[in-house]
Amino acid sequence: MNRNVAPWTIHRETLVKAEDKTDPSYGCIPEERPAADYLKFGIINLDKPAGPSSHEVAAWVKRILKIEHIGHGGTLEA
Amino acid sequence: MTGVLPVTLEESRKIVQALLLGGKEYVCVMKLHGDAPKQRIEEVLNEFQGEIYQRPPLRASVKRQLRTRRIYYLDFLEVEGRNVLFRVGCEGGTYIRKLCFDVGEVLGCGAHMQELRRTRAGSLVEDEAVTLHDVAYWFMQWQQKEDVEILKRFVQPMEKALTLFPQIVIRDSAVDAVCHGADLTAPGVLSLKTGISSGSITVISSLKGEAVALARAKASSEQIFQMVHGVVAKVERVLMPRGTYPKGWRSGKTANEHEKT
Numbered sequence: 001m002n003r004n005v006a007p008w009t010i011h012r013e014t015l016v017k018a019e020d021k022t023d024p025s026y027g028c029i030p031e032e033r034p035a036a037d038y039l040k041f042g043i044i045n046l047d048k049p050a051g052p053s054s055h056e057v058a059a060w061v062k063r064i065l066k067i068e069h070i071g072h073g074g075t076l077e078a
Numbered sequence: 079m080t081g082v083l084p085v086t087l088e089e090s091r092k093i094v095q096a097l098l099l100g101g102k103e104y105v106c107v108m109k110l111h112g113d114a115p116k117q118r119i120e121e122v123l124n125e126f127q128g129e130i131y132q133r134p135p136l137r138a139s140v141k142r143q144l145r146t147r148r149i150y151y152l153d154f155l156e157v158e159g160r161n162v163l164f165r166v167g168c169e170g171g172t173y174i175r176k177l178c179f180d181v182g183e184v185l186g187c188g189a190h191m192q193e194l195r196r197t198r199a200g201s202l203v204e205d206e207a208v209t210l211h212d213v214a215y216w217f218m219q220w221q222q223k224e225d226v227e228i229l230k231r232f233v234q235p236m237e238k239a240l241t242l243f244p245q246i247v248i249r250d251s252a253v254d255a256v257c258h259g260a261d262l263t264a265p266g267v268l269s270l271k272t273g274i275s276s277g278s279i280t281v282i283s284s285l286k287g288e289a290v291a292l293a294r295a296k297a298s299s300e301q302i303f304q305m306v307h308g309v310v311a312k313v314e315r316v317l318m319p320r321g322t323y324p325k326g327w328r329s330g331k332t333a334n335e336h337e338k339t
Contacts, residue, residue: 006150014270020249020268042090042234042235049209073098074084076081077175
């Protein structure tokens with residue numbers, strides 16, 4: 001594989017090894033999680049404004065949503 | 079600097095390491111410190127495609143040792159006076175400020191990063207990004223109406239941020255073992271994506287599409303497909319809380335009792 005190919009241009013096929021069913025009585029399809037879990041296992045694709053640091057912006061989101069823990073992936077300098 | 083900043087809430091902060099590893103795309107304005115012909119600028123930008131060496135800048139959050147980073151593409155867009163606009167797709171952890179400086183050195187006139195906008199972080203793209211105002215507004219709306227559809231306007235399941243990592247789908251009965259940090263073995267695997275090689279970071283998923291863990295593959299897609307037993311992937315980060323799925327394995331006392339019956 002050409003290692004200079006951006007990950008978002010790679011096309012992958014699915015190899016099926018075996019078939020099985022999933023029990024609906026536990027777990028949940030991500031898009032159908034109840035609100036509390038939807039937030040808890042959620043991410044925000046945020047358009048960072050210029051000025052504040054990534055860390056500050058994340059802290060603002062934390063305050064807006066009144067949640068305990070927040071993180072961000074890939075610092076964008078102020 | 080503006081653009082796509084993935085923000086992880088509560089449990090989803092466990093995927094941060096994967097987000098850091100993911101590729102990024104930026105649009106950048108580079109300011110030259112002298113005049114350079116357009117053709118020469120394009121040539122030099124082209125030279126920076128592929129594997130490059132970078133020493134992280136003085137103000138960096140990582141150890142300042144020389145490291146390699148991959149530039150997937152570096153497209154010249156336009157030049158106006160000494161301002162050069164380009165688009166770059168690169169590996170996570172590439173410093174664009176440093177890239178601009180280095181391009182300036184090769185050009186001979188010097189250059190610095192003037193403006194930067196991140197247009198992509200892994201599978202998250204600029205077109206779908208929401209502003210802080212959107213977050214504040216929709217959250218307030220949600221509090222008033224308590225309709226989960228409103229949450230969906232600004233929050234996505236963490237799985238959405240992991241779609242570029244090759245996926246391995248496992249049986250319900252294997253889920254809880256992985257949640258406890260057990261390595262994934264061949265019998266638990268139902269399907270997988272092509273393009274996995276030994277050492278690749280993969281996402282172990284349930285049949286419902288929930289991310290169970292991030293794991294490092296121990297074999298290639300083709301090998302995993304053929305494997306009947308043995309370790310397929312080593313768990314690096316568990317994402318799903320233990321006990322979400324029933325325990326599909328037995329140990330210690332219970333296992334012994336089961337054997338007797």
